[in-house]
Structure formats: structure tokens, C-alpha cells
Amino acid sequence: NAGVTQTPKFQVLKTGQSMTLQCAQDMNHNSMYWYRQDPGMGLRLIYYSASEGTTDKGEVPNGYNVSRLNKREFSLRLESAAPSQTSVYFCASSENRVRGDTQYFGPGTRLTVL
């Protein structure tokens, strides 16, 4: 039982390049989330998916797109990377979107945009 997995672990991009961050969970969770963590700060929600087939914007969605490919997988795409998107990206999942639902996090992807 791997929990939440993310690929890649590290990535360096040049400004304007595109890439997709992959996330998968094997806990049969309905909801999935993408966060970013900037140095010295807590996590901020980029996008989330309450259930398969739905996605919604979070706090900082500009410059990103997401795809809920199936129940297991939720990808985050940067179409034209900018230095301001240098951050650590975390994927998380939870059984449902109810109030007390615990979110389980992946190990993170460290992205640097030059």
C-alpha cells in the first residue's frame, strides 16, 4: 500500500516550458488535491477534485490546469512555466470532502523554474 505517490521528485524547467506533475493514490479515495509550498510558508491549495470527473479552483489556480484522469490519478499541468512557480508541489487525497476528512499527502515535487 503505497499511499499517495508523485512523479517526478525533482524538476528544473526553463521559463516558458511546460510540464505535467503526476499524482496517484491507491487508497480508493474520492477527493484529491494539489498544493504548493513556498519557502517559509504553509501549503496553499491550487486545485482540487471532489470526485472523479470534477475539478475546482483553490486559492492560487492561475497558471495551472488539472485533470482527474480516473479515480486514482490527478495531474497538474504548467502550460508555460514562470519563475514564480518555483515551489514544492504536494498532492493529497481524502476519502471524501466532508469536514473532518483527513488528507494524506504525497512526498512532494521540488520544481525550479529558471
Next chain:
Amino acid sequence: AQTVTQSQPEMSVQEAETVTLSCTYDTSESNYYLFWYKQPPSRQMILVIRQEAYKQQNATENRFSVNFQKAAKSFSLKISDSQLGDTAMYFCAYRLAGNKLTFGGGTRVLVKP
């Protein structure tokens, strides 16, 4: 908008001693959940403890316990019998129904031998 404030950027504690991390939050809601997450140098976010706002009893999880003061909107974390493995960033987080966790800025805890 909901905000979460952790006023202590960094704290150090001797091994086997107790340390308390503070967290305050701002909300107009009456029913919500609060969490403490630990982020060790590996960067993995690990749930430490959670508290349901409608429950008056403070949550405990082994050496970790909280002091939840709903009227004061305060949610502190106490780490007892600190161990070297407790060295990490600790984040307080708040959650309403559904959409998202709102995180504080974090407190770095260093446990000294």
C-alpha cells in the same frame, strides 16, 4: 476569509522535555475541524492530531495533545517527552466543510540531545 496564525517561527527544546506550539485562527463558522501536521526534513506531510470543533474534549495522540479554546479561537499543540525524531516543521491547519485546508506559516521545532 479564514486565516491561521502561528506566532512562533522557531522553538527549541531539550530531549525529554515538553514544548507547546501556539496557533490561532479566525473564522465565523461554528463547526469546523483543526489539524496539526508535521513536516520533517524529508518534506513528507504527516498528520499528528486533529480536533473537531463541536467536541469540548481535547484530542490526544500518544505524546501529542492539544489545548482547544474555541471562544478564544486558539489551538495549541503540546509535545511531551520530546524525542529527536520530533525535529520538524509543524503546521496548524483549519478546515471547513468540503473544499480546502488553510495552513498557518509553520513553527520549526528543534529537539536538542
